[in-house]
Amino acid sequence: MTKEILKLDNQICFPLYAATREMTKLYRPLLTELNITYPQYLVLLVLWETDRISVKALGEKLYLDSGTLTPMLKRMEENGLIKRTRLKEDERVVEVTLTEQGKQAEAQAEKIPLKFLEQTNLNEEEFIQLKRILMKMLDEA
Amino acid sequence: MTKEILKLDNQICFPLYAATREMTKLYRPLLTELNITYPQYLVLLVLWETDRISVKALGEKLYLDSGTLTPMLKRMEENGLIKRTRLKEDERVVEVTLTEQGKQAEAQAEKIPLKFLEQTNLNEEEFIQLKRILMKMLDEA
DNA sequence: TACTATTAAATTGTACACAATTTAATTATC
DNA sequence: GATAATTAAATTGTGTACAATTTAATAGTA
Numbered sequence: 001m002t003k004e005i006l007k008l009d010n011q012i013c014f015p016l017y018a019a020t021r022e023m024t025k026l027y028r029p030l031l032t033e034l035n036i037t038y039p040q041y042l043v044l045l046v047l048w049e050t051d052r053i054s055v056k057a058l059g060e061k062l063y064l065d066s067g068t069l070t071p072m073l074k075r076m077e078e079n080g081l082i083k084r085t086r087l088k089e090d091e092r093v094v095e096v097t098l099t100e101q102g103k104q105a106e107a108q109a110e111k112i113p114l115k116f117l118e119q120t121n122l123n124e125e126e127f128i129q130l131k132r133i134l135m136k137m138l139d140e141a
Numbered sequence: 142m143t144k145e146i147l148k149l150d151n152q153i154c155f156p157l158y159a160a161t162r163e164m165t166k167l168y169r170p171l172l173t174e175l176n177i178t179y180p181q182y183l184v185l186l187v188l189w190e191t192d193r194i195s196v197k198a199l200g201e202k203l204y205l206d207s208g209t210l211t212p213m214l215k216r217m218e219e220n221g222l223i224k225r226t227r228l229k230e231d232e233r234v235v236e237v238t239l240t241e242q243g244k245q246a247e248a249q250a251e252k253i254p255l256k257f258l259e260q261t262n263l264n265e266e267e268f269i270q271l272k273r274i275l276m277k278m279l280d281e282a
Numbered sequence: 283t284a285c286t287a288t289t290a291a292a293t294t295g296t297a298c299a300c301a302a303t304t305t306a307a308t309t310a311t312c
Numbered sequence: 313g314a315t316a317a318t319t320a321a322a323t324t325g326t327g328t329a330c331a332a333t334t335t336a337a338t339a340g341t342a
């Protein structure tokens with residue numbers, strides 16, 4: 001007899017894991033139009049706000065390390081969305097900036113959040129609660 | 142000026158994505174003792190309950206396809222946790238079962254859920270709310 | 283100033299995750 | 313009963329994730 005605590009239905013982290021992947025599935029068709037993935041979309045969200053950012057600072061914002069970011073940013077550079085430049089003042093640092101194409105993608109992306117929301121079955125109250133709890137989880141991370 | 146709707150802080154899916162990865166980071170040291178990953182842990186949770194299951198049914202439970210499961214199950218088989226057997230009655234189907242070692246791992250795993258909970262900063266009410274909302278998201282998937 | 287410590291990216295290697303296709307077996311239909 | 317359609321896994325190829333290590337540059341210190 002399996003302990004109740006080890007049953008799949010009693011896990012909290014499994015729905016978290018599954019819902020995240022279902023969520024990115026909803027985004028995927030919207031992002032394919034821009035020829036980007038979900039993590040790449042997050043990088044663009046940051047750059048549309050900040051214009052330029054180091055790989056390290058970007059990693060702190062997105063909870064990703066250079067092992068993930070370096071190859072991903074190289075792909076985005078190849079696709080003409082961003083530029084990677086080593087800083088003159090400190091050659092250890094690589095700064096990421098948007099290309100013209102990367103800047104223009106923002107206009108195209110404007111409709112994504114609403115299109116995503118249309119596909120979900122959560123109401124506003126649930127979104128607020130969900131976000132509050134997830135942010136609290138991330139607080140200690 | 143970036144539209145408010147495109148700011149990272151205003152996204153709901155980013156905290157979902159980030160919290161999931163932070164959650165698996167908490168699990169990782171607990172699972173390394175058993176020499177398994179988080180998705181492999183989910184497979185074991187299912188098998189501890191059901192004894193035998195087809196790859197297809199497993200995929201439906203975990204929201205994963207054969208492209209992910211086949212290589213993962215092969216690794217688990219190599220590590221001696223499970224066995225993969227083609228059904229005599231229908232040779233298309235591969236059934237997954239636990240080995241002795243896989244069964245015995247359950248005893249070791251019993252302390253994982255509690256150890257995980259100790260590391261989080263959410264209270265019971267928040268866990269209940271979080272789970273309810275995530276399950277609703279998964280309903281439509 | 284040499285030497286050490288620290289820091290930021292990049293690299294290496296392993297493991298998901300998933301779209302798209304292929305393979306092999308079974309079922310449905312004529 | 314032969315053929316077409318469907319089904320279940322496996323395969324192929326691309327893109328994250330992340331631990332661990334390496335490389336190169338800067339900062340700190342005797």
